[in-house]
Amino acid sequence: MAIAANTSPDGKPASRPGSRAALDRLSALVDSDMKRVNALIIDRMDSPVALIPQLASHIVAAGGKRMRPMMTLAAAQMFGYRGDAHLLLAAAVEFIHTATLLHDDVVDESDLRRGVDSANAVWGNKPSVLVGDFLFSRAFQLMVEAGSLRVLGILSNASAVIAQGEVQQLITANDIATDETAYMEVIRAKTAQLFAAATEVGGVIAGASEAQQQALDSYGLNLGIAFQLIDDILDYSASQADLGKTVGDDFRDGKITLPIILAVERSTQEERAFWQRTLEQQDIRDGDLAHAMVLMQKHGALTESLDRARLYGKAARTALASLPDTPVRTALDDLIDFTIERAF
Amino acid sequence: MAIAANTSPDGKPASRPGSRAALDRLSALVDSDMKRVNALIIDRMDSPVALIPQLASHIVAAGGKRMRPMMTLAAAQMFGYRGDAHLLLAAAVEFIHTATLLHDDVVDESDLRRGVDSANAVWGNKPSVLVGDFLFSRAFQLMVEAGSLRVLGILSNASAVIAQGEVQQLITANDIATDETAYMEVIRAKTAQLFAAATEVGGVIAGASEAQQQALDSYGLNLGIAFQLIDDILDYSASQADLGKTVGDDFRDGKITLPIILAVERSTQEERAFWQRTLEQQDIRDGDLAHAMVLMQKHGALTESLDRARLYGKAARTALASLPDTPVRTALDDLIDFTIERAF
Numbered sequence: 001m002a003i004a005a006n007t008s009p010d011g012k013p014a015s016r017p018g019s020r021a022a023l024d025r026l027s028a029l030v031d032s033d034m035k036r037v038n039a040l041i042i043d044r045m046d047s048p049v050a051l052i053p054q055l056a057s058h059i060v061a062a063g064g065k066r067m068r069p070m071m072t073l074a075a076a077q078m079f080g081y082r083g084d085a086h087l088l089l090a091a092a093v094e095f096i097h098t099a100t101l102l103h104d105d106v107v108d109e110s111d112l113r114r115g116v117d118s119a120n121a122v123w124g125n126k127p128s129v130l131v132g133d134f135l136f137s138r139a140f141q142l143m144v145e146a147g148s149l150r151v152l153g154i155l156s157n158a159s160a161v162i163a164q165g166e167v168q169q170l171i172t173a174n175d176i177a178t179d180e181t182a183y184m185e186v187i188r189a190k191t192a193q194l195f196a197a198a199t200e201v202g203g204v205i206a207g208a209s210e211a212q213q214q215a216l217d218s219y220g221l222n223l224g225i226a227f228q229l230i231d232d233i234l235d236y237s238a239s240q241a242d243l244g245k246t247v248g249d250d251f252r253d254g255k256i257t258l259p260i261i262l263a264v265e266r267s268t269q270e271e272r273a274f275w276q277r278t279l280e281q282q283d284i285r286d287g288d289l290a291h292a293m294v295l296m297q298k299h300g301a302l303t304e305s306l307d308r309a310r311l312y313g314k315a316a317r318t319a320l321a322s323l324p325d326t327p328v329r330t331a332l333d334d335l336i337d338f339t340i341e342r343a344f
Numbered sequence: 345m346a347i348a349a350n351t352s353p354d355g356k357p358a359s360r361p362g363s364r365a366a367l368d369r370l371s372a373l374v375d376s377d378m379k380r381v382n383a384l385i386i387d388r389m390d391s392p393v394a395l396i397p398q399l400a401s402h403i404v405a406a407g408g409k410r411m412r413p414m415m416t417l418a419a420a421q422m423f424g425y426r427g428d429a430h431l432l433l434a435a436a437v438e439f440i441h442t443a444t445l446l447h448d449d450v451v452d453e454s455d456l457r458r459g460v461d462s463a464n465a466v467w468g469n470k471p472s473v474l475v476g477d478f479l480f481s482r483a484f485q486l487m488v489e490a491g492s493l494r495v496l497g498i499l500s501n502a503s504a505v506i507a508q509g510e511v512q513q514l515i516t517a518n519d520i521a522t523d524e525t526a527y528m529e530v531i532r533a534k535t536a537q538l539f540a541a542a543t544e545v546g547g548v549i550a551g552a553s554e555a556q557q558q559a560l561d562s563y564g565l566n567l568g569i570a571f572q573l574i575d576d577i578l579d580y581s582a583s584q585a586d587l588g589k590t591v592g593d594d595f596r597d598g599k600i601t602l603p604i605i606l607a608v609e610r611s612t613q614e615e616r617a618f619w620q621r622t623l624e625q626q627d628i629r630d631g632d633l634a635h636a637m638v639l640m641q642k643h644g645a646l647t648e649s650l651d652r653a654r655l656y657g658k659a660a661r662t663a664l665a666s667l668p669d670t671p672v673r674t675a676l677d678d679l680i681d682f683t684i685e686r687a688f
Contacts, residue, residue: 047508047511048508049508049511049512049515051511051514051515052508052511100477103473103474103477106469106470106473107469107470107473107474125450125451125469126450126451126514127511127514129447129450129451129473130447130451130507130510130511130514131507131511132477133444133447133476133480133503133506133507133510134504134507134508134511136477136480136503137500137501137503137504137506137507138504140484140496140500140503141497141500141501141504143496143500144493144496144497144500147493149488149491149493152484152487152488152496153485153488156481156484156485156487156488157481157485159477159480159481159484160478160481160482160485162477162481163474163475163477163478163481164391164392164393164396164478166474166477167391167393167395167396167471167474167475167478168393170395170470170471170474171393171395
């Protein structure tokens with residue numbers, strides 16, 4: 001399913017050449033730091049209990065773009081940070097993210113993660129829950145080492161909000177009365193909060209001013225919202241290989257995402273019955289996913305979700321404008337395009 | 345099944361009159377603080393996502409003895425602490441404990457906790473995992489408020505060790521080759537570490553010296569080991585009502601605890617086949633639990649486990665002796681007796 005990517009509410013050319021290249025520019029700028037963060041991640045996931053590094057390295061080795069720790073490193077670099085604490089924080093952010101993924105996969109009963117078998121599919125739910133707890137604890141140990149109570153406050157708040165968002169998502173699942181406001185609260189909490197915190201703490205450790213910390217937080221938050229909106233669109237459009245997960249997972253899980261909300265809002269009576277049967281009663285038959293995608297197309301639900309993502313991208317861009325004009329700021333600006341145009 | 349409680353390796357009268365009274369004496373000394381901690385717990389488990397306080401209050405309301413937060417409060421009182429940070433830490437310790445219980449019940453697939461339906465039995469595994477994560481995050485928020493990086497270090501280390509111990513326990517389950525050393529490592533990590541940290545941080549916040557912090561840690565660690573040894577004995581001896589859980593849970597889960605290890609070590613060939621069938625192959629039939637208890641009795645496995653608990657109780661008492669001679673120290677001394685003699 002193709003989505004028209006040539007219009008954008010902010011009037012910028014929507015599909016800059018090479019959105020992957022945008023990510024690569026940021027990667028290049030933080031490359032030497034990132035190598036040290038990766039070494040730190042390997043070091044700190046170790047344990048005399050062999051199953052822990054086995055399971056943790058399974059999910060870490062599966063890759064992922066390391067966007068969150070990159071944002072921490074980039075923010076520190078923007079303020080000319082000279083110490084090593086940003087490395088600890090970048091690793092902590094990635095550990096929180098990884099712990100969340102492990103618990104998510106248990107909650108969603110997922111079999112695939114980043115294109116390979118999920119940890120719970122290989123080892124079962126029990127070690128996935130406990131290794132998630134271990135990585136979460138390790139994240140706090142790393143933050144303690146970094147020595148900033150302010151950072152600990154930001155990331156412990158973010159962690160509480162994330163868990164809250166995940167519970168909220170669980171409650172809205174299979175409920176087609178869920179509206180856009182409830183959906184936005186969920187993705188702001190479960191996804192955007194960690195993007196915001198990851199970016200902010202890089203500035204905090206590097207001595208950014210209050211206003212600058214605020215701008216970093218706003219950049220991360222808006223980028224995170226755009227990121228999740230796109231993720232939810234991709235669940236109905238990307239090829240499994242591109243996304244590293246099964247298309248239609250959200251549909252099968254009864255997750256009420258924006259494309260669904262918009263399609264349900266605009267549905268005929270007959271269409272509404274379809275959404276009730278598939279999402280609420282979870283009676284999903286052959287061809288239902290394809291039909292769901294046809295209905296989304298018909299009502300412009302995917303295109304409009306993409307437009308929404310672009311609006312948040314624009315807000316992220318605005319926040320960035322108040323920050324020091326450095327190469328890393330340009331790369332963070334490009335990251336917005338990458339986030340929105342990826343996989344299109 | 346009765347266990348002779350009138351002998352003790354340390355030569356003290358083993359069954360002091362009224363072990364429950366020992367707990368009550370400590371409760372009385374920290375009573376006004378504990379009321380404020382309970383209010384704080386109620387306040388901080390709140391969330392706009394209603395399922396979170398519902399589920400959390402279910403497990404918190406089910407009671408529990410609040411031993412860990414009491415130990416934090418007692419340690420702070422021992423050093424004449426005058427601030428409020430110990431309340432935050434006591435609540436944090438209880439939240440870590442509660443989060444661990446929620447995740448444990450998911451891992452153990454338990455139906456009962458503290459005599460009532462477990463959260464996972466009522467709401468399912470998913471919210472139990474996520475509300476556990478929420479409470480764990482809240483614990484760190486409380487610690488940040490208390491403002492001591494040293495405390496954050498102690499409790500984040502403890503959390504990592506706990507998760508490690510839980511994974512180790514998972515690995516040794518159903519493996520009757522597990523020896524006493526492996527078992528001791530597991531209970532030291534999964535249980536005793538939090539008792540140690542809970543006690544130590546009370547002293548840290550109150551300005552105890554390094555040596556005194558060490559003694560508090562040692563008291564808590566040894567008490568925690570004794571506590572878990574007794575818990576593992578009670579699984580084969582207490583009435584369900586006394587314990588608030590089903591007798592024989594460990595047996596059915598194939599958990600290799602000290603009573604099992606000692607009985608297996610001393611088993612005849614025929615008995616060994618019984619343990620292999622029940623614990624390793626998990627082929628458990630009517631009458632097997634009763635037979636397991638007969639074999640433990642025959643080989644003195646429960647009595648010897650109790651003796652072991654008393655040895656750790658003695659070590660806890662020794663650690664306590666170097667600390668300021670205050671009413672709360674006497675109550676902590678009594679707590680050792682409560683821990684060991686409870687439910688006998």
